[in-house]
Amino acid sequence: MSLRQFEYALAVAEEGSVTAAAELLHVAQPSVSQQIRGLERELGVELFARTPTGLVPTVVGRAFLREAEVAVSAARRARATARAGAHELVGELVVAVQMGFGTRQLPGALGALRRRFPRLEVTVFEEPSSAELERLGRRGVLDLALMAACEQTPADAHHLGDEEFVVVLGAGHPQLAADRVELRELEGEPWVRFDRDSALDGVLMSVLRDNDLTPATAARVSQTATAVRWAAHGLGVTLVPASAVPQGHEHLVRPVSPVVSQPVIAVVRHGAGPAETALLELLRHETWSESASFSPVS
Amino acid sequence: MSLRQFEYALAVAEEGSVTAAAELLHVAQPSVSQQIRGLERELGVELFARTPTGLVPTVVGRAFLREAEVAVSAARRARATARAGAHELVGELVVAVQMGFGTRQLPGALGALRRRFPRLEVTVFEEPSSAELERLGRRGVLDLALMAACEQTPADAHHLGDEEFVVVLGAGHPQLAADRVELRELEGEPWVRFDRDSALDGVLMSVLRDNDLTPATAARVSQTATAVRWAAHGLGVTLVPASAVPQGHEHLVRPVSPVVSQPVIAVVRHGAGPAETALLELLRHETWSESASFSPVS
DNA sequence: GAGCCGATGAGCCTTCGTCAGTTCGAGTAC
DNA sequence: GTACTCGAACTGACGAAGGCTCATCGGCTC
Known part of the structure; x- marks a missing residue:
């Protein structure tokens, strides 16, 4: 059962005769004849009825050809896709x-x-x-x-490059007055942290440890946008990559000292x-x- | 580009390695290796990236495999359909x-x-x-x-078998009193006829000729049900196969003499x-x- | 260095394609 | 009605191509 057999069978059905199909496929007539016979033998079914004027698909033959058509056109599409990928990027x-x-x-x-x-x-x-x-x-x-x-x-x-981390403070937080927040000034603040085993939580923990701060966990979230929103609502402070701060919260954000970057x-x-x-x-x-x-x- | 190559490529993608795919397909490892290489050479694209631990589909490879999957499953369906047709009728x-x-x-x-x-x-x-x-x-x-x-x-x-023809008369037609209508009694009646070159019109014409009747055409229709309905409305009489009389019109129908059958x-x-x-x-x-x-x- | 993985090359065998010839049925001329 | 011709598919033999296997090589990981 090969694609070639499918194509030959489709050509025969289309043309109505082995000879015409062979011409269409640019091969000799016996070749097509053999392929059709081989296919029928393998499947154990008569796909075409032999008439004096050519071959006509049988009842099962038509059912078979419907699926074969799908297979052949999918194969052509597969080849076209791959060939396109050789020149353009697909x-x-x-x-x-x-x-x-x-x-x-x-x-x-x-x-x-x-x-x-x-x-x-x-x-x-x-x-x-x-x-x-x-x-x-x-x-x-x-x-x-x-x-x-x-x-x-x-x-x-x-x-x-490097991703600089910034703190997000609640509205009205006293440290918002500073251009740059001293991390040590955040002693005792509750923190909006990130999922266990996440890289962001790892960064936060090492930063706190380096600055001798005790981590008080206000909450754990999985997305930076959520952390920022919760921090803005005063649930606690948080530390996120500068590029991850969503629009509209810039006024609650400050770089930190010493600088944290990854x-x-x-x-x-x-x-x-x-x-x-x-x-x-x-x-x-x-x-x-x-x-x-x-x-x-x- | 053959179905076998497609199946091999799919198996490699599935298993993540040539060796495992070969095992799955019950062939030797070089066979799979060659088929994949041949396919890539023919298409002019790298379908798989070679890593020390096996083969991983590339960007174009994945696009190709999506279509290949369709082709292979359609081919399987085609085979299943045909094989089913060998035992059951499909x-x-x-x-x-x-x-x-x-x-x-x-x-x-x-x-x-x-x-x-x-x-x-x-x-x-x-x-x-x-x-x-x-x-x-x-x-x-x-x-x-x-x-x-x-x-x-x-x-x-x-x-x-034989299909007997019957006349359909308009409601209130005097010949409805008879068990069997003498065709000669219909002299001068207009006829509801059938499409030119249709077999039914041919039957009607030969019957009229045989009984020395002149055909006066009231209308031509293409469907027997229409002819019966129009005749029932008194447009004219008509001659249709007995089995073609739709329900609800039986009381306007009579067999003819001499008997017309085909x-x-x-x-x-x-x-x-x-x-x-x-x-x-x-x-x-x-x-x-x-x-x-x-x-x-x- | 052992072990796994893929790639390569040689040999065998299956399969495909071609050419020749055969068979069968339909249409036609007499 | 019979014989002929033509066109169709099938069959068999042969050469060519491709697939499968075995043995082996080169690279990488652990």
Whole structure:
């Protein structure tokens, strides 16, 4: 049972005779005859009724040909898709981002990618933990991963820039008066934290530890936008990447001292093709080091 | 580009490695390796990225595999359909009926066929002219044709029975008093006739000629049911097969003298399979010679 | 260095394609 | 009605191509 047999059977049905089908397919007549016979023998059914003037599909033959048509056209589509991929970029690029990193840069890069390769679809997964990210990468599901550097960063990772972290304070918080918040001044504040085992929570914990602060957990959330909103409502203070602050909350945000920043890396998978490389280049050209644009209301 | 290559590629994508795929497919590892390479060479694209632990589909590879999956499953369905047809009857049986013949018997036979072979679909074409019917038959479109015998009836036609013709009179027509209408008594009546070149019109014309009647045409219609309805409304009289009289008009119908009847034949096409034969047998077992059940209201 | 994975090359065998010739049925001329 | 011709599909033999297997090599991981 091969595609060739299907195509021959369809041609015979279309033309109504083996001879005409053979001509259409640019092969000799016995070749078509043999293929049809072989197919019928393998299936154990008569697909065509032999008349003196040619071959006519039987009842089962027509039912078979309907499905065969689907198979053949799908095969043609598959080939066309692949061949198109040789020149243009087509397909689906799967990207994973560590929650909160590159939130500002990624849309720009993806927009540019889409403009350059309209037939390239992109799916983005947002994962909180770097462990899960690594697991997906190992399984080959991901084409490109965007994450904070950690101890086990592979050697072939591409350093894109640094993500500066900022605190979000509740409305009316006394520290909003300062241009830059001294972390030690936040002693005793309750914190809006992130999911256990998430990279963001890891950053927060190490920052608190480095500044001799005791972590009082007000709540745990999984998304940075939620953390910012809750902090704005006065539930506690939180620490998020600067690029992850949603619009409308800028006035509650302050850079911290000492500065907290994390190198952001991109990992493309083994045997990366032109699509991955293109996205990587676009990400490189985004602005990563941005002068903190948060300050007290003047 | 063959189905085998598609299956191999899908297996590799599924298993994540050539070795595992080969095991799954019960072939040696180099075989799978070669097929994948051949496919990639033919398409001019890298479908899989080679990693130390196995093969992972690339961006275009995934787009290709999506279509390949469709092709392979359609091929499987095609095979399953055909194999099912070897034991059970599946598919679509195309039947053509000469307008007005077997109108009563066909539904019964088709119902029985459907009960015995639920997966066999039947399509019925109603054609007015025998020439068109023959043309369709010659082109191999039809599996079975039901028609009146004519001069050029082929030798392999199956005689099913005879279709008696009856007249339909307008309400209040004086001849309704008789059990059987003498055709000569209809001299001067306008007739509701049938489409030019239709078999029914041919029957009507030869009957009128045989009885020395002059045909006065009141109207021409293409369907027997319409002819009966128009005749019932007093537009004229008409002559239709007894089995074609729709319910509710029986009181306006009378057999004629001399008796008009046409042999009804079934023609199955060259190389008829079990489906055609089954329907033919069922048609044979329907009652064709029926004592005329039309009479004046008692 | 052991072990796993994919790639490669040689040999065997199946399968496909072609050419020749045969069979069968339909249409036609006499 | 018979014989002839033509066109259709089938059959068999042969050469070519491709698929499968075995043994082996090169790379990478642990």
